[in-house]
Amino acid sequence: MPASPKPGTSSSARSSEPAPSPSPGLQGGLVYVSPTLPGITRVRCGAKAFRYRLPDGQWLQDLAEIDRIRRLAIPPAYTQVWICPLPNGHLQATGLDARGRRQYRYHPLWRRQRDEGKFEHMQAFGRALPRIRARVARDLATPRRGPVLTRERLLATLVRLLDTTFLRVGNEEYASTNRSYGLTTLRTRHARLQGNELRLRFRGKSGVQQETTLNDPQVARVVRRCQQLPGQELFQYADEDGNLRTLGSGDVNDYLNEITRTAGKADGERFTAKDFRTWHGTTQALELTRLACTGADAANPTEKGLGYSAQAILAEVAYQLGNTPAVCKKSYVHPAVLALGAQIASDPSPRSQQVWARLGGATSPRGLSAAERRLLAFLSKPRA
Template sequence: MSNASRPTAATEAARALQARQAASSAGLVYVSDDQPGIARRRAGKGFGYRLPDGSAVRDAPTLQRIRQLAIPPAYTEVWICTKANGHVQATGRDARRRKQYRYHADWAQVRGDGKFERIMAFGQALPRLRRRLRRDLALPGYPRDKVLAMVVALMAETLVRVGNAEYARSNRSYGLTTLRNRHLAFVKGGRARLKFRGKGGQEHDIEVDDVRLVKLIRGCQQLPGQALFQYRDDDGQLQPVDSGEVNDYLREAMGESFTAKDFRTWGGTRAALQRLAQLPLPEPSSERALKLAQNAVIREVADALGNTPAVCRKAYIDPCVFAGWRGGELHGLCERVRGERQWDLATLKYLARARAATRKATKATPANRKTVSKAAETKSTKSTPPRRAVSGVVAGNAARSRGRA
C-alpha cells in the first residue's frame, strides 16, 4: 500500500482511543502483543508455557484459560496475554504467515454491538457521499478520484467486497479493486456482467444495468493493461486502485472513519429490513414458523453478500430488524416506501427508533424491564400481518445477482 493510501496518524490515534474506551466499558484491559506475554514452547507431544521472566506457567487457572483458547497446534510465534481480562487473549501465525487473533468473549460482544452502532452514522453520511460521487464521476478522463468514485458506486450497488491484492495473488480470489478485464463482459440490453471467484471460493455473477455506470466501466476496460480499474496519475501513468485508496476516499467523502466493510453491514441490514417489510407474519404464529421465515430472509441476504447464512446473521444484519418484524413495526413499509433512497431513509428512521427504545428499556428498573420484555413478547405473537405481501429479491436497482453474489 502506498503512503498516500495508509490511514493518517490522527485516524489511527482516534481508533486506538475508541478501542480503549470500548475495552474499559466491558471491564477489559486494552493490550497489544507488543507487550510481554506468555510464550508457547514444544514439550514432547504437547506444549509448555513460559512467562515473560522465563519461568514455567504452573497455576491451574492460567493453564485452563490457555486450553480454552484452543490455539491451533500449527500456529507459530504464539503470544498469550498474561492478563485474564486482556481484550486480546492470544495471537499466532498460521501456515501462510497471517496473524490470527483470539479475543476475550466480552470484547467480541462489545465490538459486535459497536459495529451495528456504526451503521447509524454510516446511513446518515450517505447523502454526503452521493454528492461527492456525482461530482467525481463527472470529471473528465480517468483521474484517481473518478475511478475511485466508480468503484464506490459499484460497491454501493452490488455490495461486492472491495478486494485485496494479497488474496488475488495467493488465492486467486477477487474483489472490486482486483478485478481483471477478463472478469467483465457486456450483454444484451446495455448491461455489464461481472463474473469472478470471490473470497472463500464464492462464485459471483452480477449484472449492472445503470447506463452511466456501465459506460464508465466500459471506458476503464479499454485502458491498456489487465487491471479493470486503473487511473492516470499526475504524470499520466496508469495506476491500479487498491483497497486502501478506496477506504481513504470513503473517509474523506463521508467525514468519518468508514471503510468498505461498512457498506456491506449497512447493505445487509437494509436488505433484510426491506425483505421483512414485504413478509407477513406466519399464521398460525409459532416460534418455529418465525425462525423459518427469518432464516429464509437471512439466506437471501447471504446470497447477495456472498457469505454463509451464519456469518451473515452474525456480522451483517442488525438483530433489531428481526425484532421489529416480529413486533409488527415493519409491516406496511413496502406500501409507503419507493426507491432505493427512500429505503435508506426508512432503514435509518427505524434503526433510530429501535436504538431509542433500547436505551429507554435499559434505563428502566429491573421490574420495569421485565414488564417491557413481556409486553414486547406479547406484541410479537399478536401482531396483525400487513394487508398484502410484495414478492421481491434482495438487490439494488443497478445490480441483479445469479447464484451467490
C-alpha cells in the first residue's frame, strides 16, 4: 500500500497536491520530491530557536515532526529554508548558506541506497554522456553579445572540468571545517593561467594534495574572467542585480538532470557529479585491464604469461583520481571489470581473449571515446 505520511497535525496541514506514491527503484517507501512542492518553512523565534510553518500557514505542533526537522541539523545561518512535508521524501530540506549556495539535506535511507547502487546506473550515465557534453559545448560557446560570465556558462565550465580532470565537485562544509576543497569551493589562489593552460593546485579531501593541468581555451576564458571578480571564491558570477553568486554541488547536479531528464533515463534515476569519477575510474580500469591482458603493456609478465594485476590497476586509477586503491575498489571501479580481469588472468586462452574483439567493435554512440564505447558495450553485455 502506498504510504501517506502525515506532515503535520491534520489532513488540512498537507499540501493540496496528492502525496506521491513510492517511486520505482526506491526502497523503504521513499518518494522523489522537488523543492517546488509546497513545504514547511522555518521562522526564527528569539536568538536561537525556530518555529515551523506548514504549507497552509498553520504552525507545526506535531512533536514528532518537529523532532524530525531538528534531526536534519539545518544550520541556523541558512536562509530560504524549505523543509519537505513528507517524512519519506528523498530530499528532506534545502537552504542557502552564508555564500548563497543552495545546500541539500537528503533522507539517510536514500543516501544509503545511492551509495549501495552507485554502479547500477553507469550504463544509463554512459548513454547520457554525449548529450551532457553537447549541451556543455553549447553553453561554453563564445557569445556574440552579452556577458561572458553567466550562471549557465559557469555550470558548463564546472561540468567540463568534472569530465576532464576527474576532480571531486566539492563541499562547502569540508572547505570551512577541514580546509579541503573541490571544484565548486576552489579559491582564486588555487588557479594559475598561462595562455589557455589552466593549472589547479589545492588541498583535497583527506588532505591529499591535488594538482592538474588542462589546456582548454573556453575554460581558460571563463576562469580568467572569474579571477577578475572580487572575493576569494574562484567560481562566481554576477546575477541580474549585480550581486556575486557562487555555485554548489546541488546546482551542478540540478544542471545535469535538467540536461538528461529527457535522455531516456529510467524512472527513479538521478545523475550526480560523482558519476563522472565513477565513469572515468571504471573506464580507465577496463582499458588498463585490456592492455594488460592482451600483452600491450606486459613488459613484466606474470607467471601466467599476463601483465594483469588488479592491485597495479587499482593503484593507477587511484593515482588518477587522487585517492587510495581501497577507495577506488569500493567506490569508483565497477566490480565486474575486476572480475573480468581475474577471469582472463586465470584462463589466458584465445577463447577467453575474444571478449576484447567483441568490445572493440562498438562504434556508437557518438560523443564517447573508443575506451568509453568499450565500457558501454561491456556494461550492456548480460552477466550472470
